[in-house]
Amino acid sequence: MHCLWCPQLPFLLIIPLLGASWSNQIVYAEALIALENAAGNCQQISGWVGRYPFIRSRSGPHSAHKSKDPESSPLLPKNKEINVSACTATSSPAQNLTAIRSSGNSNKSIKTKIVESVGGELGIPTLTPSKTADLEKSKNPKIVVIVGACLGATLLVVTTLLLVYLCLMRIKRIARRTSESESSAPSLTVDCTGETPYVANVMKLTIAELEHSTSSFSESNVIGEGGFGLVYKGLLQNGSIVAIKRRIHDPTQTFVHEVENIGRIHHKHLVRLIGYSQENHQQLLVYEYLPNCNAGNHIYDSDGLPIGKLDIRQRLSMAVGAAKGLEYLHSLVPPFLHMHFRTGNVLVDDHFAVKVSDFGLSKLVGDSTRAGSSSAIDCFLDPELRLSNEFSAKSDVYSFGVFLLEPTSGREALDRNQSEPSQNLVRQAKGMRSIDDFIDVKLRGKSTTVAVQRIITLALMCVDTGSRRPTMKMVLRELELIQEREIGDVGEGLGVVTLGSELFK
DSSP states (O other), X not given: OHHHHTTTHHHHHHHHHTOSOHHHHHHHHHHHHHHHHHHOSHHHHHHHHHHOHHHHHHHOTTHHHHOSOGGGOSSSOTTBOOOOTTOOSSSOHHHHHHHHHHHHHHTTTSOBOOEEEEETTTTEEEXXXXXXXXXXXXXXXXXXXXXXXHHHHHHHHHHHHHHHHHHHHHHHHHHHHHHHTOOOOOOSOOOTTSOOSEETTEEEXXXXXXXXXXXXXXXXXXXXXXXXXXXEEEEOTTSOEEEEEEEEOOOOHHHHHHHHHHHTOOOTTBOOEEEEXXXXXXXXXXXXXXXXXXXXXXXXXXXXXXXXXXOHHHHHHHHHHHHHHHHHHXXXXXXXXXXXXOGGGEEEOTTOOEEEOOTTHHHHHOHHHHHTOOTTTOTTSOGGGGTOOOOOHHHHHHHHHHHHHHHHHOSXXXXXXXXXXXXXXHHHHHTOSOHHHHSOGGGOSHHHHHHHHHHHHHHHHHTSOGGGOOOHHHHHHHHXXXXXXHHXXXXXXXXXXXXXXXXXX
């Protein structure tokens, strides 16, 4: 037996090199048992161990106690544990092998490791179990719970912020829509002698404040004159530059009532009323200041003759802006009539956008002032008012038609060079023989003839008899179609025409 096993000892050296599979573990264990059976005692084994240092390091009588790292054995995997406690020196090889295999089958689901020890009376090396708990599995549920909680909290915060943002945008949209379509219906009566600082979003200022802003209404600050009186340029205490209309008149409740109506109307193509004052037999209206005068200053000179600065697109932009402001007044419920529309009331702001001014002032001025005007002198006034003193939206349409004739002809509606005032621009347009004789020289050309002709045709429809006049909504739509066509003819890529300061140099 000794001779038979001596050649097989190198086989024990080859088994660890084959890997750490379970089958190799079984083979190695069988080899150890066979070696034990063949040798008979530990003295014979020690002789072979001396010849093979590898077995000496594995099967020495004190190897298990001297090893610093039991898991460093290359024979078996570190995460496997073999229960061979039943293997002893007194047991038979078959019994020891059966115990090793049964132990391997019962511990396949548990991570184990092999530890060497010396067992039995003969000091034969055996494998003893060393079971460890699987701690990693217990940590996985906790990590999943923590990650899930974090994701849930993040989702809740994002959802809350999104809802808040949507609510704010909705409130802002509703507020903007309300400000644009705010009705001009009268509100509760406010005492004209009270101390209310605001009336319908309009500041109530004192005479002392307005005197200070205009240097005691100095003549050097006069920038114009209208039906309401002189117009001054002023600087309020908050730094705002304003236009102040002033007239001498006794305090009335009607004045405050009309201020309320005008103050409720807001539109980007309407001049905004900022404040008012009624003291010491004076009535004052404070408007936003527009530095670039009225549209007529950019169309004709002081004699009413063309200056040729603007092309057809820029003149169309003026007409569309004025139409939007007037159409908005008519769209209110009830409709708010301008009753004094003319080129002098179409103002240009610092961005060269057009705004309509003086809407509602005719009620403050009174019927006597309007009755004193004659259609022969004021060519913007509807001639049908001579038969009926009832002003209507059609009367505003007539005034707008006269306005359209000025940017197309480049001349003032009331031709100052004519010997007879009755020969105004309306009569000339109705009796013209050739369009080239009527329109501005700047607009003559094949590329603009169609657009100019359509504008003149629309203007003549507006100054027709009352029943045949279009509404301001129809007028605005036609002007927008002409503008779209004109922009398309000029070239692609052009947006809405906005007047710029370089256009008026």
